[in-house]
Amino acid sequence: MFFLKTLPSLDMVRGYTGDAGAAETVLDALGMLRRASLLLRDIEQYFARHGLSQQKFLIMVVIDREPDRNSLRLSEIANRLDVSKPVLHRTIKAMTAADLLMSKPDPKDGRSDLIQLTPQAKDLLTQIMPGYFEILLGADRPVQDTG
C-alpha cells in the first residue's frame, strides 16, 4: 500500500462535494488511508526482521486464538481474515515448508486438512507479539511529512 504524502486542500475537496461537512469527512477518510499506509509499512518492516509478514502473522493469530480448537481449515482461516483462498493456499504452503504450520487430514471432510501451529510458531508468536503492540501503540502519533 502507498498513499499521497500531501492530501488535497479542503477547498479543493469542497469543489467536488459542494458541502463543507462532506469535504471534511472525505479528508478524514484520506487521512486515515495515509496513516494506515504508514502504519502498515512499519508493521511489515517489523515482521520482515523476524522472517515473517503481516499475512503470516495473522494466520498464526487466528489459529492460536481459536477457542476449544488448535487447528483450522483453510477456508475457515480465509473467512476470518477476508483473504482469498489462493493467496492463503500459497502462504500456508510456504509456512509449512518453514516449519511454522503442520497439517493433518480432516476426519469430517475428505477435501480439507486441519492446519495447526508448530511449537516453533507458538514460540515465535510469543516472541513477536509485544513488539507488534508497541508499534500499534505508536500509531496515534501525528503524521509527519518526511520530505
Add this chain to the structure above:
Amino acid sequence: MFFLKTLPSLDMVRGYTGDAGAAETVLDALGMLRRASLLLRDIEQYFARHGLSQQKFLIMVVIDREPDRNSLRLSEIANRLDVSKPVLHRTIKAMTAADLLMSKPDPKDGRSDLIQLTPQAKDLLTQIMPGYFEILLGADRPVQDTG
C-alpha cells in the same frame, strides 16, 4: 491489503500492554487498519470498473494538481506518493501504452523525462473524481456487505 474481520478483545490486548489506556489505543489502531482495508478494497473495485487502479489514479492526481506546471519527473511523482521508483516506472510504462501519459525529454536533466497527462487522462480524471469522493464520503458509515 487484508485484515482481521474480528479484532482481539480488550482483555486479550490488555494482557500484553498491561495498561487499559494503551490497550484501547492498540484496538483503535487495529480498527483503523480494518476500516482502511475495507475502504481500499471499495476504492480498487471502483477504479477497476474504469480500467484503472488507485495507483494509476493517484499518479494522475499529483500531475494534475501541480501548480504552475503540467508535467513531473518520475522521481518527483515517487516523492509525492511515497512509492518506489521501480513500481512507478512499470506503471508509467503501462499508462503510456494506454494513452494516459506522455513524456518528453527534460531539457534540464538528460536522465529524466517530463511526464504529463494526455487529454484522455484529463477527461477520465474529471469523470471518475466524483465517484471517488462519494466512496470516501461513505467511509464513516457502518460496514455493509454489498456483494
Add this chain to the structure above:
DNA sequence: CTTGATTCGTTATCATGATAACTAAATGTC
C-alpha cells in the same frame, strides 16, 4: 577540467494481493 560521489531511471527478482477455471468431495433432490 578531472575525478569521485550522488542521483535518475531501468532491469531483475521476489512477496503478496486478486480472479478464473479446474478437480474432488460433500450435499441435496428425486
Add this chain to the structure above:
DNA sequence: GACATTTAGTTATCATGATAACGAATCAAG
C-alpha cells in the same frame, strides 16, 4: 442410490508492492 449442485482446495495468470544492482547523467571538490 443416482445425478445435479455446491463447496473446498488447487493451479494458472495477472497486478502491484518491495529491494538490489546497474549504467548514465549530474554535481561537487579540487
